[in-house]
Amino acid sequence: MEATTEKSSYYNNLEQMTVAEILQSINTEDKSVPLAVEKALPQIEALATAIAERMKKGGRLFYIGAGTSGRLGVVDASECPPTFGVPLDLVVGIIAGGDGAIRKAVEFAEDDAEQAWKDLSAYNINDKDVLVGIAASGKTPYVIGGLKNANEHNILTGCIVCNSGGPVAAIAQYPVEVVTGPEFLTGSTRMKAGTAQKLVLNMLTTSAMIQLGHVKGNRMVDMQLSNNKLIDRGTQMVMAETGLPETEAATLLKQHGSVRKAVESFNKI
Incomplete structure (x- = not known):
């Protein structure tokens, strides 16, 4: 056929x-x-x-x-x-x-x-x-x-x-x-x-x-921060989850290397 x-x-x-x-x-x-x-x-x-x-x-x-x-x-x-x-x-x-x-x-x-x-x-x-x-x-x-x-x-x-x-x-x-x-x-x-x-x-x-838990809400919280676009996206995610201003969110993201870890560290404060 x-x-x-x-x-x-x-x-x-x-x-x-x-x-x-x-x-x-x-x-x-x-x-x-x-x-x-x-x-x-x-x-x-x-x-x-x-x-x-x-x-x-x-x-x-x-x-x-x-x-x-x-x-x-x-x-x-x-x-x-x-x-x-x-x-x-x-x-x-x-x-x-x-x-x-x-x-x-x-x-x-x-x-x-x-x-x-x-x-x-x-x-x-x-x-x-x-x-x-x-x-x-x-x-x-x-x-x-x-x-x-x-x-x-x-x-x-x-x-x-x-x-x-x-x-x-x-x-x-x-x-x-x-x-x-x-x-x-x-x-x-x-x-x-x-x-x-x-x-x-x-x-x-x-x-x-x-x-498998790699998404929170509708966001890719475990994505690799491999370029400036993704770092900016990650910063926006951290801002949305924590209420932090952009500069502080960016610093927190840089310290922890992922959106998930940055948000988790903030929530422990």
Whole structure:
């Protein structure tokens, strides 16, 4: 059965469109993505809950994928330490073909069904951890192989796919199927499918980090203060929590190195 992400675009003669027509058409298609994600919310909730439960017990979250899917997993994983102040190895993104494939496609890397488990084994993945396979097509051999091996080692598995009824979803214990349909540019799953995957990844890690206690109210109290923008944001958070004027809040933040520690020290006074 042909994957819906591979079906012909609803639009034709793209090269004859004006720029305005191209942009309007892409935008029209993009509007359908959040609705597709909404339909998958029960599946997303089940996976997000399972991830948080494992992470509360000291487990890690791993992503595997190829091409755009792999890059999105790497991006989401790499953003967790600065956003939530967690260790670099708490959320790990692995792309078929290795880190070099983040910038340059590695031929046939996604077709190797054995390599994912080798890549995961380098991190000593174990039954405390969670593995999420990301595959727009729902049939990437690299992802299928990784999930299959993880299941055999009693590791909790989930997936994010953009077609229904594929082998990746069949193997994953917690499948998330966000059916985004044909792309504006036929088969270009970096578009709607990639957007959908990014939205789901945002949901998984943000909900997990909230449950792990890295958010207070609606603020990233454990974020890394790695540039002036974030220091200013942190200062504003301290001001809001303590009522201190800006200069004193900034000094307190500098002394303690995090919003959480600065506020806690103030509350002990």
